[in-house]
Amino acid sequence: MTAQPIASDLRAVDLAIGRGGRALLRQANLHLQPGQLWLLCGPNGAGKSTLLEVLAGHRAPTAGERLLAGRPIGEWPRVQRARRLALLPQDEAPGYEGRVREFVALGRLPWSPGGWPGAPWHDPPDAVVEQELAAFGLEPMADARLGELSGGLRQRARLAQLFAQRAGVLLLDEPGTYLDLSSQALLARRLQAWCEGRAGTALVVVHPSGWPMAPDQRLALMMPEGGLATGQAKALVESGQVERALGCRLGRFRHEGREVWLPA
Amino acid sequence: MRGEAATTAVFALGALLCVVAALLLGSVSIAPVDVVASLFGGGGALEREIVRELRLPRVLGGFCCGALLALAGTLLQALLRNPLADPYVLGVSGGAGVGALAALSSGAAAWAAPAALSGAVAALTLLAVVSVAGGGGLSRVLLAGVVIATGCGALSSLLLALAPEPALRGMVHWLLGDLEHARAGGVALVGAFGLLAACIALARSLDALALGPSKAASLGVGVIPMQVAVVALSATATVGAVLLGGAIGFVGLVVPHLVRRIGATRHAVLLPCAALAGGALVVLADAAARSVLAPQALPAGVVTALIGVPFTLWLLAKR
Numbered sequence: 001m002t003a004q005p006i007a008s009d010l011r012a013v014d015l016a017i018g019r020g021g022r023a024l025l026r027q028a029n030l031h032l033q034p035g036q037l038w039l040l041c042g043p044n045g046a047g048k049s050t051l052l053e054v055l056a057g058h059r060a061p062t063a064g065e066r067l068l069a070g071r072p073i074g075e076w077p078r079v080q081r082a083r084r085l086a087l088l089p090q091d092e093a094p095g096y097e098g099r100v101r102e103f104v105a106l107g108r109l110p111w112s113p114g115g116w117p118g119a120p121w122h123d124p125p126d127a128v129v130e131q132e133l134a135a136f137g138l139e140p141m142a143d144a145r146l147g148e149l150s151g152g153l154r155q156r157a158r159l160a161q162l163f164a165q166r167a168g169v170l171l172l173d174e175p176g177t178y179l180d181l182s183s184q185a186l187l188a189r190r191l192q193a194w195c196e197g198r199a200g201t202a203l204v205v206v207h208p209s210g211w212p213m214a215p216d217q218r219l220a221l222m223m224p225e226g227g228l229a230t231g232q233a234k235a236l237v238e239s240g241q242v243e244r245a246l247g248c249r250l251g252r253f254r255h256e257g258r259e260v261w262l263p264a
Numbered sequence: 265m266r267g268e269a270a271t272t273a274v275f276a277l278g279a280l281l282c283v284v285a286a287l288l289l290g291s292v293s294i295a296p297v298d299v300v301a302s303l304f305g306g307g308g309a310l311e312r313e314i315v316r317e318l319r320l321p322r323v324l325g326g327f328c329c330g331a332l333l334a335l336a337g338t339l340l341q342a343l344l345r346n347p348l349a350d351p352y353v354l355g356v357s358g359g360a361g362v363g364a365l366a367a368l369s370s371g372a373a374a375w376a377a378p379a380a381l382s383g384a385v386a387a388l389t390l391l392a393v394v395s396v397a398g399g400g401g402l403s404r405v406l407l408a409g410v411v412i413a414t415g416c417g418a419l420s421s422l423l424l425a426l427a428p429e430p431a432l433r434g435m436v437h438w439l440l441g442d443l444e445h446a447r448a449g450g451v452a453l454v455g456a457f458g459l460l461a462a463c464i465a466l467a468r469s470l471d472a473l474a475l476g477p478s479k480a481a482s483l484g485v486g487v488i489p490m491q492v493a494v495v496a497l498s499a500t501a502t503v504g505a506v507l508l509g510g511a512i513g514f515v516g517l518v519v520p521h522l523v524r525r526i527g528a529t530r531h532a533v534l535l536p537c538a539a540l541a542g543g544a545l546v547v548l549a550d551a552a553a554r555s556v557l558a559p560q561a562l563p564a565g566v567v568t569a570l571i572g573v574p575f576t577l578w579l580l581a582k583r
Contacts, residue, residue: 053478056478056481056482057481058477058478058481058482078481078484078485078486079484081484082482082483082484083484085482086482086483087478087479087482088479089476089478089479089482095345095346095347095474096474096475097474097524097529098471098529098530099529102471102529102530106471106472106475106483107483109468109472109483109484109485110483110484112468165482165483
């Protein structure tokens with residue numbers, strides 16, 4: 001059991017993706033490097049979730065390559081890949097019947113002995129699971145059934161499960177859904193610490209209203225013509241690309257001496 | 265963890281008690297001491313004959329049948345992420361039924377088992393072809409299964425309507441689920457245990473499947489190989505159960521649900537507990553079927569439903 005994520009980078013080279021015969025993205029290049037936190041923004045239906053699935057290796061692109069730690073993603077053995085790359089999809093399983101602790105412990109699946117995800121009886125008390133339960137304030141309800149939790153608490157359990165996987169590259173699809181303000185702030189701090197302190201990297205699908213951006217925030221934008229614009233938030237705002245991609249302007253605000261960009 | 269081991273032990277003990285109780289019951293009354301003695305080769309010749317040649321095979325056959333049905337139900341519910349799934353949903357039981365009824369109505373009772381097997385395989389093949397062609401969406405698989413099962417039901421009714429009078433009784437009994445001819449030798453017992461072991465080996469991946477295909481894949485589970493394995497295992501279990509006990513309904517649907525209610529939700533615990541509970545339920549139902557209106561024997565499938573339905577409704581209403 002390791003408590004530190006395996007630092008890896010994920011690189012998309014000339015990626016093109018489509019869904020249902022429609023092209024969503026072409027010639028997209030993106031390099032998630034250890035220590036970097038990236039936001040992915042775009043209008044509804046632009047293909048953000050599809051891009052995440054493609055980057056995670058669950059869906060084939062129509063063209064281009066995905067390299068995880070320099071190796072094509074399809075060549076990784078499943079368990080080895082799961083130790084380096086984790087995806088938080090949008091909630092698709094409200095039907096899980098077990099308890100919160102068991103749910104979070106499923107995040108440890110890739111770390112089962114021998115890397116064999118079948119080992120049934122091996123579920124020793126796991127420090128990582130307890131740590132993540134505590135980090136997301138889930139200790140009081142660790143023995144409750146997941147289905148009895150509110151939507152926001154369930155989302156926190158999904159995040160705890162994701163972090164428990166200890167994968168260096170995290171792909172999160174609208175992780176702030178259902179979260180209250182303090183949990184959203186907690187998640188933002190956690191992701192920043194994850195990238196800066198632990199040499200992890202993350203790509204987070206957000207809508208700008210839910211995530212105040214520093215001027216140097218790394219940002220990937222799904223453009224209307226099917227490209228992916230990448231760069232620092234300030235530069236993308238000033239070049240007008242944010243407005244073209246999202247159909248709204250970001251304004252500059254100052255709070256306690258820090259500058260942030262929010263929809264004006 | 266310790267709680268889960270204890271839960272499994274309680275289920276095992278309960279199942280053992282049910283088996284013993286079923287061995288004690290029958291139209292000929294034999295003292296418990298003599299039953300135990302006969303099991304180990306003592307006692308009178310007649311008692312030994314009744315216990316070892318009649319009751320024991322029937323009880324073990326019923327146990328295996330129920331355990332296999334519960335396993336199949338648990339697997340399918342995990343696969344389709346739907347508590348309504350059960351062996352009948354796949355239409356596998358229905359296909360087996362059509363095969364067996366066709367054999368019985370044409371007077372070839374000896375061919376009932378192979379005919380049931382072919383019917384099950386045919387129904388499964390049809391389901392697989394339709395699902396793969398349709399893109400394999402889970403709700404679509406479920407719907408296709410329901411449609412195939414309905415079609416099999418209609419075919420069964422047709423066979424019953426056209427059947428010659430002498431064959432009719434046997435056919436109806438088979439349809440209602442009957443352990444009259446269940447003769448589990450070592451083969452069924454070993455097969456059921458082997459299947460359970462194979463399922464338990466997949467337990468953690470089954471847990472992950474409940475999170476949805478995308479999350480499961482992200483955790484390193486091979487989703488498509490898992491789905492294929494689960495279909496194959498549940499189909500094998502269903503065919504085994506149908507060969508042993510005919511069309512016994514209700515067990516595969518409800519037993520996994522009840523065991524989950526009790527608190528065993530991880531498949532490493534859920535699978536063995538459901539198998540034990542399913543086996544015990546069918547054994548008890550069959551014991552009741554043999555003794556309540558003795559010497560007339562009721563079909564076990566009727567009794568499982570008569571016991572199970574009110575109990576389950578009560579549980580569902582209880583919150």
